[in-house]
Amino acid sequence: MASLTDHLSDLVADADAVLLFSPASSFHDRFEDGDTEIVVVAPDNDVDAGTFVELPLPFENVKDRIRFGIEGAMDAELVSEGDEVVCIASVFDGGSDAVIRVTVDETIHTGIYDLFVHSRAEPSVIRDVFEVAIELGQKGQKGKPVGALFVVGDAGKVMNKSRPLSYNPFEKSHVHVGDPIVNVMLKEFSRLDGAFVVSDSGKIVSAYRYLEPGAEGVDIPKGLGARHMAGGAITRDTNATSIVLSESDGLVRAFKTGELVLEIDPEEY
Numbered sequence: 089m090a091s092l093t094d095h096l097s098d099l100v101a102d103a104d105a106v107l108l109f110s111p112a113s114s115f116h117d118r119f120e121d122g123d124t125e126i127v128v129v130a131p132d133n134d135v136d137a138g139t140f141v142e143l144p145l146p147f148e149n150v151k152d153r154i155r156f157g158i159e160g161a162m163d164a165e166l167v168s169e170g171d172e173v174v175c176i177a178s179v180f181d182g183g184s185d186a187v188i189r190v191t192v193d194e195t196i197h198t199g200i201y202d203l204f205v206h207s208r209a210e211p212s213v214i215r216d217v218f219e220v221a222i223e224l225g226q227k228g229q230k231g232k233p234v235g236a237l238f239v240v241g242d243a244g245k246v247m248n249k250s251r252p253l254s255y256n257p258f259e260k261s262h263v264h265v266g267d268p269i270v271n272v273m274l275k276e277f278s279r280l281d282g283a284f285v286v287s288d289s290g291k292i293v294s295a296y297r298y299l300e301p302g303a304e305g306v307d308i309p310k311g312l313g314a315r316h317m318a319g320g321a322i323t324r325d326t327n328a329t330s331i332v333l334s335e336s337d338g339l340v341r342a343f344k345t346g347e348l349v350l351e352i353d354p355e356e357y
């Protein structure tokens with residue numbers, strides 16, 4: 089039987105760009121001599137690619153992964169509306185095994201790349217908060233599902249548009265998300281009501297915050313309530329990004345500029 093690689097040259101021949109998702113170096117090397125634009129999308133540039141888009145999360149959902157790569161390539165002006173892009177990714181564990189051909193158009197653009205790269209907060213801070221939310225979603229608190237709301241970046245403004253529900257356990261501390269001990273604290277405090285506020289650089293500014301963004305509603309998925317509404321709306325009133333774990337459906341969502349930009353299932357990570 090002909091393997092995928094036998095057909096590759098035909099598949100990529102007339103493409104405007106080829107996106108290689110976490111390719112092995114031997115696989116990447118075969119593309120080096122062609123005239124098509126090659127973009128490597130991976131956590132690290134292990135293959136010394138000339139054009140590289142960093143993947144901050146593995147994005148188990150292939151659609152999210154591809155979308156991230158395409159938006160990253162659009163952002164770097166490597167591809168644009170109407171381009172034919174061939175994406176080569178790994179769906180199973182055995183290396184590059186899937187080819188997906190996409191025509192770039194604005195409807196692909198959800199802001200997933202923007203979320204990490206152009207948020208006020210540092211990309212690593214967004215990633216660290218995501219990781220805490222995903223772990224909480226996988227394990228819950230003492231076996232029970234929990235919800236949590238993290239408002240990341242533009243903390244001064246967020247504090248002005250919120251009020252304390254109780255004393256702030258992070259009041260005089262200088263601790264940062266990403267530190268394993270702090271992640272344990274965040275999980276412990278997720279039983280508390282309200283939101284966590286995190287600064288651009290990842291400092292935990294407050295727990296127990298009740299958000300009071302403008303009253304105008306935000307479009308949130310059906311079945312969700314006040315936590316998601318407040319988490320979404322605060323990102324319209326400020327330059328923060330919200331990362332919300334739902335107690336009711338177990339999904340982690342991100343909001344930016346009042347829009348839902350990412351929805352992931354922690355069980356898939």
Ligand SMILES: Nc1ncnc2c1ncn2[C@@H]1O[C@H](COP(=O)(O)OP(=O)(O)OP(=O)(O)O)[C@@H](O)[C@H]1O
Nearest residue numbers: 235281282298299312313314315316318334335336
């Ligand atoms: N304005 C707010 N600011 C901060 N936290 C809030 C706010 N409104 C609600 N919450 C928190 O969200 C929790 C759940 O509220 P609610 O069930 O209405 O939200 P939800 O969007 O349905 O989220 P879930 O899917 O987790 O149930 C509340 O117990 C409270 O801790």
Ligand SMILES: [Mn+2]
Nearest residue numbers: 312313314336
């Ligand atoms: Mn609810």
